[in-house]
Amino acid sequence: MDMNFRHGDSIYNVQVNKAEAGFTVKIDDKEYAVDANELRPGLLQISTGDGIHKFVVSVNKDERHVFLKGGVFKLERLASLDQADIHETEGDLNSPITGKVVAVKAKDGQELEKGQTIIILEAMKMEYKIDAPCDGTVKKLHFKEGDPVEMGELLLDFEERTEGEE
């Protein structure tokens, strides 16, 4: 079984095959002989020869969250390598939180310098500032003061100023 997982910016190809005893798992070019037990739903005991580790796995659609000794690794199962291209980042002007817009500090068309505050968001009574990532122009603001905002929503269109324009 051939799978691709994304972790951060990296994509890993993982091939799992049943062996006579346990599994063989190939990650990119490295092959492992693995013994595995699912002790109860979601709790995996995995032995790779280096030692025995216990993992707790949870699944939500394509997300795979893997718990190991207090840490959580967040993976995404990809349908194919091509799909990876779809998720190219759009820039940093998406909302990092689910909350509310408490202040809008810029107008459509306004030219800003890097670091100038554009929007102030609030969630759970904590403020979060969205600053201009570079010198540039606010093309269009998608939110006004008081609007609720979901994590990942595009807050505004922002155009980087290239040196030729100055």
Place this chain on the structure above:
Amino acid sequence: MFEKVLIANRGEIAVRVIKACQELGVHTVAVYSSADKQAPHVQLADESVLIGEPAPSESYLDMDKIISAAKDRDAEAIHPGYGFLSENPVFAKRCEDDGIVFIGPRADTISLMGDKIAAKKTMENAEVPVIPGYHGEEQTTERFKEEAKKIGYPVIIKASAGGGGKGMRIIRSEGELAQSLESSMREAKAAFGNDSMFMEKYLENPRHIEFQILADQNGHTIHLFERECSIQRRHQKVVEEAPSVALTPELREKMGDAAVRAAEAVKYLNAGTVEFMLSGEGFYFMEMNTRLQVEHAITETTTGIDLAKWQLRIASGEPLTLKQEDVTQRGHSIECRIYAEDPEKGFLPSTGTLHKLELPHGPNVRHDMGIESGQEVSPYYDPMLSKLIVYGEDRDAAVSKMVWALSNYVTLGVTTNVAFLKEVLMHPEFRKGNVNTHFIDDYFKDWKFHKDEIPHEVLIAAGIYDFLHYTMPKKGGQETGESDPHSPWKKAGKWRLGERRY
């Protein structure tokens, strides 16, 4: 004792208070917003009343709805928990006027201690040491600039009505003052409905040491020793411990006496906390928290005294039968606050569904929980999910137990601070007890959990899990279909000959 008490809160503290009531044979009424229909406190209480929409102003902060719920259900008393209405003197007064016992101090004490400026003056008069600062009514930027010059930078501005780090800013030079003040005032306004600020000398490497107080209606006041709450992020506590390694027996006695003096100066009633900053041997009164605190559990484990139950007893008019000399500290206790937040992204709150929650259980491991597996973490409320409290014979034993517990604290689906807390506890300086309120800024700035590449074992685990449970994703990245949950392949174990299942 009361027949019936209404708990005007949610989350772990509502659960904690309901359990204390149940142990004392008191009936309980929970209130909840429409976001909390499935919440543990609602399930646990004898009765529950829906009081409104998720926004706190429509539910947990709505005094009319809470008081009428108490009247409708014949509750004689209201326990406010912490946060929300717990330190609102108007609410305490309204309870009094409506013949409902407010489980906490008198309204005028809350009012006095809520006014940080008046609180400091009162403490100065009671000969409790305080920090230099500006507590004037004039709230102009110019005045703050002038006063900051007198005090000397760095200074810190705080919300007069506040707590919990909201609206708090450190200002290191005059250039930063105007913008920080504006932003603080807005945060304070949103959190407390009041944008009045005060300013103080900022101590560079202070420890946050607080003393627990209990006082009854006859004015009998005792302290239950200290808690050290120096490990903070964004000025909010995340790790607390008792006792503090920074206190000698002499200093402990001196601070304990000052705490009792502070409480007596305001004729304090019920449970409260006197917060001090400790810098070297010098300690300064910071504020008094007129409520049961989040970190009360570590005092309970080290003194063996149940603070929530004493709150109920004192409020119902029973005398505090504990004498100061009856209270002793034993062993060492640590609390970690488990937050739905991302330590890699400036501790931003995270939301979503908590798909999996598995708790470490063992001797002297306590969980104060306000959430269950499968529940939604909403953006409406404080992102604290639960508290993990451990006890050990000494500090080393408690630290080791906490590291063990965090290593087995499974939270999947919502990003939490568990991995971060574990590294804090494992830090050599923490192990040595060298902590101050800048500990996280000093040692964990730009902290990342994934220092290197992902360990291949994790990919192996994910691969094998999917091999056991899932078919190939459909082309185009559609949702994958879960396979038969009773499939024998799920109990894979040692594999025998058989067919591949896809």
